[in-house]
């Protein structure tokens with residue numbers, strides 16, 4: 001098959017990696033996709049993705065999240081993208097490229113962006129089962145799969161990528177080793193001092209580092225799988241898995257084979273326009289290119305610059321003549337929680353330059369700035385604290401407005417100065433990935449009326465590469481907005497200019513007990529009299545519910561207007577599942593339940609055909625109830641003495657318990673009784689986010705109290721109260737608020753703590769993020785709730801007393817209210833007909849949602865017309 | 868199909884081809900909240916009433932998740948457009964045009980609705 005150009009010139013891009021994608025964008029930006037046929041040969045099984053953020057796969061980013069390719073962009077610009085079809089040969093004479101599938105494309109311009117391949121040292125058994133490299137998503141998937149059943153891993157190479165790989169192995173739960181031939185880690189970026197600080201921190205994290213030794217042989221068992229490695233100092237390291245990360249080499253094979261010149265150590269030789277030195281029709285960009293300055297760049301920013309250079313050269317526009325003559329090698333990475341950054345002339349190679357060094361190896365800090373004779377900042381290295389990286393990098397090449405010493409001293413140490421981005425000159429490059437200056441960013445705000453960081457990112461591309469400049473970007477945007485008189489909007493949403501905390505104060509002080517009243521009196525101009533929105537309605541609904549008895553509102557969330565404010569789950573007092581059915585969670589205080597209780601739940605689940613599961617919160621969830629079944633199920637549950645577990649609400653979930661003193665030989669207090677008391681006291685309390693708690697009977701902590709919003713651990717003298725713990729996506733260990741409390745002291749302190757949180761937190765802010773955000777943090781909270789520094793403790797306690805006194809089970813109230821019950825139907829005009837989209841199929845002796853049914857979409861209900 | 872009891876209340880009606888189909892009493896619609904209705908051919912419609920008394924009707928199916936749940940979402944206004952946010956993954960749909968405010972390639976069917 002031959003694809004012939006029909007008159008329009010053809011550009012063929014070989015390699016759809018990061019630089020290739022940037023090249024396509026640069027073509028589109030210059031209108032070249034309209035005047036040219038563009039064909040892309042992509043070797044990997046997926047289009048371009050963010051290789052720089054590869055490691056974030058292990059912190060939960062999916063391959064889809066990493067994708068850099070918008071298929072709409074490809075389609076809109078008529079780009080022909082062949083995924084999984086690499087170029088195999090190039091015939092430069094005939095100007096034809098042949099791909100593996102047999103596709104032949106004639107080109108007028110050929111752009112090679114083939115990237116590089118990981119270098120694997122030629123040690124015996126380097127290809128054994130259990131040996132990997134770290135370059136593509138496929139590599140990661142393979143490592144993850146293999147690591148599942150293994151315990152130890154080793155990385156060959158202690159450079160930037162090696163450390164990232166080691167971090168990933170550690171994240172996979174392996175005992176991890178790093179073997180580096182050079183005498184220090186990250187030999188390219190940091191000097192000996194920085195290497196020492198880095199080593200200490202990394203070893204403290206439980207990684208074993210072996211520097212100054214080479215890998216001599218991979219040891220394998222009889223089946224050929226890795227069991228260890230022999231090192232040059234004669235020792236042997238046992239390991240189940242080896243990741244080679246000993247540098248990369250340009251992929252110039254295709255170019256060599258068609259007779260293009262390559263450098264001595266590889267790389268396709270190009271001139272300042274990135275045109276190959278032998279063939280004006282062929283260009284090379286990215287990691288496969290040997291730039292005119294004689295270097296192969298292993299970073300993405302120079303590659304982007306090359307991509308733009310080639311697009312501009314093809315456009316041949318007088319006004320935009322670009323050339324690539326070299327680039328900065330700044331890097332910043334955060335691996336295993338250590339910040340490491342180097343920028344500019346980090347090793348001080350310029351003549352006559354001077355160093356300013358701050359080093360504190362006890363806390364793993366090392367900062368070095370390289371300064372020219374005239375005071376110009378030339379470069380630097382930061383280990384342990386790279387806060388200032390964004391600003392310092394942008395100052396590189398100019399004389400900073402304050403003394404260099406003050407820039408490296410730790411915050412709070414006398415002389416130290418925080419140099420804000422406002423001090424930067426307009427020419428300073430803030431985003432080095434996309435070469436965006438401070439002036440351009442300011443322009444985005446002042447001329448293109450961007451008001452948020454995402455808008456500025458879209459407008460300037462700044463911050464869309466490695467992400468290391470986003471912090472400075474945010475500061476610049478805020479500063480620019482404030483300077484131009486725009487007040488930075490901290491309001492809750494488009495309807496209210498106040499924060500949640502301010503709205504709480506208004507509601508409490510003025511006893512406002514309806515949402516409409518609040519919106520019409522205190523909403524933004526355009527929002528008064530309107531519908532509100534899905535953000536402020538539940539937020540205000542929750543404030544009103546928290547304060548209900550005090551402000552004279554109904555404490556029942558389905559009453560009157562309140563029903564319309566609740567999130568969908570609260571409106572049906574159950575949790576919506578993917579197919580439109582609901583789950584039912586009765587409260588099981590402290591996780592304690594009688595055999596009769598268990599039997600009742602079992603019978604109900606059986607009678608209604610529900611899927612049952614023990615939750616992570618020490619209770620039982622029943623899934624698959626149709627909306628019209630909820631009242632029937634709850635009538636039986638309420639009869640048996642159960643009440644709502646509020647699994648749907650932003651309110652108290654569970655107070656987990658361990659069995660404690662009653663049975664456990666270590667227990668020192670009755671943790672079950674305390675958990676039940678607390679759960680019954682705070683049940684139904686609406687709050688900015690859900691609240692979780694646990695009580696452990698001794699310091700062994702079987703109830704995991706330190707991962708809870710308020711956690712209690714028994715001591716021989718009473719109770720220790722911990723606050724601000726969190727599981728979930730960003731786990732946080734709770735902080736100790738007070739020790740050895742009596743029962744009464746404990747309850748009083750929790751009352752105050754919770755009410756203070758409800759009063760001052762933002763919407764959907766767990767206690768953990770709240771504690772980290774509020775000025776003064778834990779100390780401030782302790783001052784307020786223990787020392788009563790604001791004199792509000794009495795009020796906080798009385799608000800809680802009101803709540804406790806007015807608690808009523810919402811499900812018991814609902815099943816006794818015919819008007820409310822009428823809402824629990826699938827169809828207002830056919831109350832007896834169940835929603836046909838809610839279907840189930842069997843799985844492991846129970847049911848699960850019928851997913852094909854959901855994807856079919858609209859399906860007429862058989863025979864419904866006749867009924 | 869069991870229709871709601873006859874009363875003297877105003878009725879909510881939907882336009883289906885050339886005729887008006889009576890759904891329920893107006894009093895069944897709480898301002899700011901929706902209900903679902905079943906059409907004779909099996910389609911499902913989500914009906915809403917805003918605080919000014921305006922009525923809206925759109926297809927009940929969430930095109931992203933597949934479940935028929937839009938009637939259970941929260942309503943609001945965004946730049947003057949009244950919308951419902953799906954209770955599944957919170958995408959918002961303009962109640963007048965059916966356009967998804969968060970993804971302009973997606974649109975849901977809308978229906979003409981009146982009281983009589």
Ligand code: SRM
Nearest residue numbers: 575583614615616617618619647653726727728729730766
């Ligand atoms: C059912 C359950 C999983 C299970 O089968 O075990 C569950 C299910 C859900 N969890 Fe959970 N979580 C459950 C225990 C947990 C736990 C464990 C615990 O509580 O000890 C955690 C970690 C602890 C924590 O919260 O700090 C947990 C952390 C989350 C998070 C992350 C919270 C965070 O701060 O990062 C969410 C998302 C959120 O709330 O924004 C979440 C959200 C959800 C939602 C509500 C998601 C949703 O909107 O559909 C799930 C709905 C439940 C349903 O339909 O009934 N769930 N979830 C557990 C119910 C416990 C209970 O009895 O109430």
Ligand SMILES: Cc1cc2nc3c(=O)[nH]c(=O)nc-3n(C[C@H](O)[C@H](O)[C@H](O)COP(=O)(O)OP(=O)(O)OC[C@H]3O[C@@H](n4cnc5c(N)ncnc54)[C@H](O)[C@@H]3O)c2cc1C
Nearest residue numbers: 015017018019020043051086087114115286287298299300
């Ligand atoms: C884990 C990791 C972390 C990194 N971190 C950073 C960082 O923090 N900062 C930074 O600046 N850089 C970082 N890099 C480097 C950065 O990813 C590269 O500089 C960048 O990806 C180079 O882009 P490229 O398009 O030249 O090459 P690539 O992104 O490698 O793309 C080349 C593509 O060409 C394909 N290809 C090769 N031969 C053919 C053929 N014959 N036909 C068709 N297709 C072919 C390859 O399969 C590949 O998909 C990191 C790299 C890794 C692996």
Ligand code: SF4
Nearest residue numbers: 658664667697698702
């Ligand atoms: S926390 Fe202590 S008392 Fe409770 S079960 Fe564990 S060991 Fe026993």
Ligand code: FES
Nearest residue numbers: 431433465466467
């Ligand atoms: S510096 Fe990498 S995204 Fe801006």
